[in-house]
Amino acid sequence: MPRPDRLPRFSPAERRVHRSTAVLVGVLALTGAALYVPSLALLVGRRTTVEAAHVVAGLLLPVPTLAGLALSAPLRADLRLLNRMTTTDWRWLRRRDRRTARLPVGKFNGGQKLASAVVAGTGLVLFGTGLLLLAPARVSIPVGVRQGATIAHDLFTFGLLVILAGHVWLAYRHPEARAALRTGLVDREYAEREHPAWASQVW
Amino acid sequence: MDGEHEGTPIGRRVVLGLLGLGGATVAAGPWVSRWLGDVSGALSAHDPTGLSSLIPGSGWRYYTVTSGFPYRPPATYRLAVTGNVDHELTLTTDDLRGLPRTRLTRDFQCVTGWRVPGVHWEGVRLATLLDRAGVQPGQAAVRFTSYDGTYTESLTLAQARRDDVLVVDTLDGKPIGRAHGGPVRLLVAPMYGYKSCKWLSAIEVTERLEPGYWEQFGYDQNAWVGRSNGRNDAPT
Numbered sequence A: 001m002p003r004p005d006r007l008p009r010f011s012p013a014e015r016r017v018h019r020s021t022a023v024l025v026g027v028l029a030l031t032g033a034a035l036y037v038p039s040l041a042l043l044v045g046r047r048t049t050v051e052a053a054h055v056v057a058g059l060l061l062p063v064p065t066l067a068g069l070a071l072s073a074p075l076r077a078d079l080r081l082l083n084r085m086t087t088t089d090w091r092w093l094r095r096r097d098r099r100t101a102r103l104p105v106g107k108f109n110g111g112q113k114l115a116s117a118v119v120a121g122t123g124l125v126l127f128g129t130g131l132l133l134l135a136p137a138r139v140s141i142p143v144g145v146r147q148g149a150t151i152a153h154d155l156f157t158f159g160l161l162v163i164l165a166g167h168v169w170l171a172y173r174h175p176e177a178r179a180a181l182r183t184g185l186v187d188r189e190y191a192e193r194e195h196p197a198w199a200s201q202v203w
Numbered sequence B: 001m002d003g004e005h006e007g008t009p010i011g012r013r014v015v016l017g018l019l020g021l022g023g024a025t026v027a028a029g030p031w032v033s034r035w036l037g038d039v040s041g042a043l044s045a046h047d048p049t050g051l052s053s054l055i056p057g058s059g060w061r062y063y064t065v066t067s068g069f070p071y072r073p074p075a076t077y078r079l080a081v082t083g084n085v086d087h088e089l090t091l092t093t094d095d096l097r098g099l100p101r102t103r104l105t106r107d108f109q110c111v112t113g114w115r116v117p118g119v120h121w122e123g124v125r126l127a128t129l130l131d132r133a134g135v136q137p138g139q140a141a142v143r144f145t146s147y148d149g150t151y152t153e154s155l156t157l158a159q160a161r162r163d164d165v166l167v168v169d170t171l172d173g174k175p176i177g178r179a180h181g182g183p184v185r186l187l188v189a190p191m192y193g194y195k196s197c198k199w200l201s202a203i204e205v206t207e208r209l210e211p212g213y214w215e216q217f218g219y220d221q222n223a224w225v226g227r228s229n230g231r232n233d234a235p236t
Helices: A012-036 A038-044 A047-060 A062-071 A073-083 A087-094 A110-134 A145-173 A175-183 A188-194 A196-202 B010-027 B029-044 B093-098 B126-133
Strands: A006-008 A185-187 B079-083 B089-091 B102-109 B115-125 B141-146 B152-156 B165-171 B185-188 B200-206
Touching (some): A006 A188, A006 A196, A012 A047, A012 A062, A047 A110, A062 A073, A073 B010, A110 A145, A185 A188, B010 B029, B093 B165, B126 B165
Parallel strands (some): B079 B200
Antiparallel strands (some): A006 A185, B115 B165, B141 B152
């Protein structure tokens, strides 16, 4: 059997979860900016409409992931991999020559694992504080909690924007990874270079 | 190889740690927001770019309850003083400039958390306008209408007569612009920002207090800063 040029990396369900979450995050970022940045707020106006779009996208945000977790075994398997940091992952993170050191990296490297955990945690904080901010004024919430939710929502958004900027930058730098999320298949040579332990397992 | 049980469950710990940090930030909200306010206050003094206004809890945020920011230029602007008064008034911006003027410097505090320190306002005491119009006996409240067509606010007559309740046309030495509710808005200095009706078009003396726009959504009628809406901000 000839060696294939491409290896199956992401299932259709995972790609759909990624795509729909990306769209929702895009809507949240744009509407959030129009609500938060004074000059944009002035430019866009229509605050009630923008606010409604932000709230709807925020409430929908966990839906793709939850549906994926419920319905897709490959997604659950990848989540188990992302959860666990191996000694290889720590070495990969520490070494400056990580991309050429031929470490036996699995399906995800240490950076991807940590980043996904930070995104998940930040996302949950944003979802929770968002729900607190939705509570109408007549619902009595303890003194300061509304204020705390506002400030936490703001601060965690800034943190998430930094990570998402890195996410987009790395995607730009790695067209093979982008192709993998578009088609589900990854270039074999790329996989053998970046994820050798996984590539040898799959093939 | 990373098998399913190889390595340590760092992902879960990171997620739980962030949830803890988020919870702590919510719990410590008032202190965090005061500290950020101090930082941004210090920064904005040396910040020609205005980027420091993006720090959470700092600087003006512009709210409107309608789809856009309305505006009437000073030349065509009119302020009506109506309701149960002896003589109804229609005032131009020049009329307002001709009345006894008052200056006031106060922090401006929004019920959503942001605070702008030391805002300089200038205008006419609301009590002066009420006296000129002549409030009829038996009246209890004053209702304010915005020319955005939707927003309303109200005060008791006693609150309206306070000397820190002004009809203002000048903010930090400049005519009040569109975003800040110009050319003329209300300033209820000791209360949360939603009382300070922007784009003010009418002041109406009424027999009974009618709840304003946000009050109908459950916000407090007596919106004293630090003593209402479940908040403990420093009074303004």
